[in-house]
Amino acid sequence: MTERVVQVEHLSRQFGKTTALNDVSLTLEPGLVYGLVGANGAGKTTLIKHLMGLLRAKHGSVKVFGVDPVREPVNVLSRIGYLSEQRDLPEWMQIDEMLEYLSAFYPAWDRAYVAELLETFALDASKKVKQLSKGMRAQAGLIAAVAHHPELLLLDEPSTGLDAVVRKDILNAVIRAVADNGRTVLFSSHLLDEVELMSDHVFMINQGKLVLEGSLEDIREQHQVLSVRFDSCNQSLPKIDGILAAERHGKQWHVVCNGNQAHVRQTLADVGGQVEHLRTASLQEIFVARVGRARQSEEG
Amino acid sequence: MQHLYNKHEVPVHIELSVRDGVPIYRQIVNQVRYLIASGQLDVGDELPPIRSLAQQLQVTPNTIVKAYDTLHAEGLLVKRHGSGTFVSEQASPLRKSEQRRILTQRADALLAEARQLNFSFAEVLELLEKRQTALDRIHSMEKRHD
Numbered sequence: 001m002t003e004r005v006v007q008v009e010h011l012s013r014q015f016g017k018t019t020a021l022n023d024v025s026l027t028l029e030p031g032l033v034y035g036l037v038g039a040n041g042a043g044k045t046t047l048i049k050h051l052m053g054l055l056r057a058k059h060g061s062v063k064v065f066g067v068d069p070v071r072e073p074v075n076v077l078s079r080i081g082y083l084s085e086q087r088d089l090p091e092w093m094q095i096d097e098m099l100e101y102l103s104a105f106y107p108a109w110d111r112a113y114v115a116e117l118l119e120t121f122a123l124d125a126s127k128k129v130k131q132l133s134k135g136m137r138a139q140a141g142l143i144a145a146v147a148h149h150p151e152l153l154l155l156d157e158p159s160t161g162l163d164a165v166v167r168k169d170i171l172n173a174v175i176r177a178v179a180d181n182g183r184t185v186l187f188s189s190h191l192l193d194e195v196e197l198m199s200d201h202v203f204m205i206n207q208g209k210l211v212l213e214g215s216l217e218d219i220r221e222q223h224q225v226l227s228v229r230f231d232s233c234n235q236s237l238p239k240i241d242g243i244l245a246a247e248r249h250g251k252q253w254h255v256v257c258n259g260n261q262a263h264v265r266q267t268l269a270d271v272g273g274q275v276e277h278l279r280t281a282s283l284q285e286i287f288v289a290r291v292g293r294a295r296q297s298e299e300g
Numbered sequence: 301m302q303h304l305y306n307k308h309e310v311p312v313h314i315e316l317s318v319r320d321g322v323p324i325y326r327q328i329v330n331q332v333r334y335l336i337a338s339g340q341l342d343v344g345d346e347l348p349p350i351r352s353l354a355q356q357l358q359v360t361p362n363t364i365v366k367a368y369d370t371l372h373a374e375g376l377l378v379k380r381h382g383s384g385t386f387v388s389e390q391a392s393p394l395r396k397s398e399q400r401r402i403l404t405q406r407a408d409a410l411l412a413e414a415r416q417l418n419f420s421f422a423e424v425l426e427l428l429e430k431r432q433t434a435l436d437r438i439h440s441m442e443k444r445h446d
Contacts, residue, residue, distance in 0.1 A: 033360040172355050179351035179361035196318045197359045217323050280321035 003066065005030050005152050005184045006051060011060035013046055013208075020046040022208040023060070028152070028184055033174065035199030035216075036188035037283075039291055043208040044188040045084075048156050051186075052082060064152070078106055081150035083141050083170075085157040089129045095140050096125035099147065106148035117143045121169060135166040146173050153177055155187035159194060171198060196283040206291045216283070223286045226255045227277035228268055240267045245289035256281055256289035310345045316357055324359055328367035336376060336391050337398035347377065347385045 006028035013021040021043045028034055036044050049055045050062050053069030053076060062069060069076040090098055095118075103109040118125055121139040132140060138158070145153065153174065159167045171194075177183040189195050195202065202219055204212035212219065223244075229252050237246050242259040253273070257264045265275055281289070314331045316324055335341040347353070350368070354361040368385055371377040378388040414424045 032362065168358065171358050175354045175358075175361055176351060179354055193318050194358075197316070197324065197357075200360050200362045220321075220323065282318055282321075284318075 003030065004028065004063075005065065006186075007061075007063040008047075008050070009061045011047070011050060011057055011062060013043075013050070013055070013058065019208045021050075024205070024208070024210050025060075026203060026210065026213065028186060030151075030184050031178065031182040032184060032200040033178055033198055034184075034186045035195035035202045036186060036205065037190070037192060037195055037202060037287060038188075038205035040190075042205045042291075044205060045156055046208075047205070048082075048154050048186070048188065051152075051154060052077065052080060078108075078148070079151045081145035081148065081153045083138075083145040083153075083155045083158050085160045089137065089141055089144070091130040092128065094126055094128050095123060095132075098129065098140070099125070099144065102144055103147070108148040110147055110149060113149075114143055114147045117146075117173075135162055138162055138166050139169060142170055142173055146177060149177070149181055149183070151183055153183060153185045153187075155185065157188055157190070159189055159191055167194075174198065192282075192284040192287055202283065204287065204290065211290055212286070219286065220280045220283070223256060223258045223281035223289075224261060225279055225281045225285060226253075226257060226264070226268075226275050228253045228255055228273040229276050230271075230273050237273075238267065238271055240264055244286075245292070252276075256285055310341055310347070312341070312348060312353070314353075314357060316359070325363045325366040325370065328357075328364070329370050332367070332371055333376065333398055334402060336387060337395055337402055339395070341387050343387050343389055343392050345387045347387070349384060 004027050006026070008024060008026050011021050011024045012019070024043075024047065036047070038044050046055065050057060051064055051069065053064075053073050056070045057068075064076050065079060067075060090101075093101070099114055103111070117123075117139075121136075121143075123136060123139055123143075127136075129137070129140065142158075145155075155170070155174070158170050162170075174185050174187070178185060187195075187198070196216065199216055201215050202213065203210060214222075232251070237243070237248075237253060237255070240257075240263075242261070242264045243255055243257045245256045247254045255264075255268075268275060312332065312335060314328060316327050318324075320327075322330075332341070332347070341347075347368070348356065350361050350364045354364050357364075368377060368379075372379060372385075375388060375390045376394065377391075378386050380386060411421075411424065414421075419427075
């Protein structure tokens with residue numbers, strides 16, 4: 001059996017009255033790219049902070065490389081690379097000073113790789129962090145995150161607010177870590193097309209709960225979009241098990257369903273609905289169907 | 301036969317869509333098959349390494365691994381340890397059947413659509429003949445201009 005990179009069991013976390021994580025269990029296996037999706041405030045960052053040992057597991061347990069990251073921070077953090085949306089870097093340092101400073105903490109620091117990335121990104125290493133644009137800041141943060149070839153790369157909304165060029169730089173570093181060194185990557189994103197292309201496995205989190213997880217292929221196979229036509233415009237859709245979301249366009253309904261498809265089709269046929277078209281759902285459609293609705297009920 | 305796998309790396313043009321419901325690795329498999337069937341990839345041509353194709357398409361490397369493994373299992377690609385992935389010799393006789401397979405898919409799609417639009421099979425045949433005549437006419441006109 002392969003060693004698990006991460007094992008989270010029944011992790012719950014409360015901040016005051018807000019439930020940030022609710023009984024989350026998940027495992028990460030080596031060599032795969034995991035996409036973490038959820039609305040803002042769903043609990044993604046809280047989960048990642050637990051993996052880094054920045055938050056202590058109060059209910060449930062967190063193991064990274066087989067140990068508790070809070071108890072053995074040096075051991076764990078030296079094998080993790082982390083890039084956050086905030087990219088909290090020391091403002092007063094030059095890029096080269098910052099990288100030099102960081103290299104002291106990591107025995108595996110790869111100077112040649114750092115030089116290569118600086119050149120690829122055309123970054124002037126003598127610039128101070130506070131002088132950097134948003135994109136350059138992300139690039140500097142990325143170099144700092146991957147220079148020691150971490151076994152686990154944690155990226156918290158790495159693409160937020162960045163142009164296509166810098167997003168590509170980040171994804172290329174992820175691809176390289178996985179393709180060349182068999183590393184494990186967990187990245188959270190609200191860009192679902194990006195997640196759909198870049199992940200092997202997806203975790204969908206909503207209001208602190210893991211609502212869906214699986215290999216991207218399985219998830220997509222389990223969710224279909226049906227186009228259903230009724231003779232009358234007034235036909236309302238019956239409540240059917242397995243229908244996650246439905247949207248009306250005149251006589252036509254777009255229905256996202258999962259589970260027992262034969263049952264859904266039969267029940268629709270019983271009320272006069274004719275299934276005209278059927279295809280696998282995209283991650284975007286699955287997300288809106290599962291999380292969009294929950295959010296509406298929360299607001300409403 | 302070493303010369304056959306001549307390290308002639310060919311850039312492959314592949315376009316992916318997350319909207320058409322086909323798994324990404326499947327889309328890659330289908331398009332590489334098409335490139336081989338249409339002769340754009342030849343026996344002995346080297347395919348891009350996993351990392352570079354993943355970076356070109358901005359997909360997880362494991363998707364490329366899966367696509368190459370599938371094509372390898374089908375006999376279209378061969379892996380040379382330590383050097384790369386190449387179009388296999390077996391791909392050559394497969395080409396004709398591959399072409400037939402692609403055309404069969406198109407024919408099936410056409411027939412399915414015809415049925416949905418209530419065209420009879422005879423009408424479809426008639427339409428095909430008409431189009432062939434029209435294309436022949438255009439073709440001969442172009443020739444005259446050359």
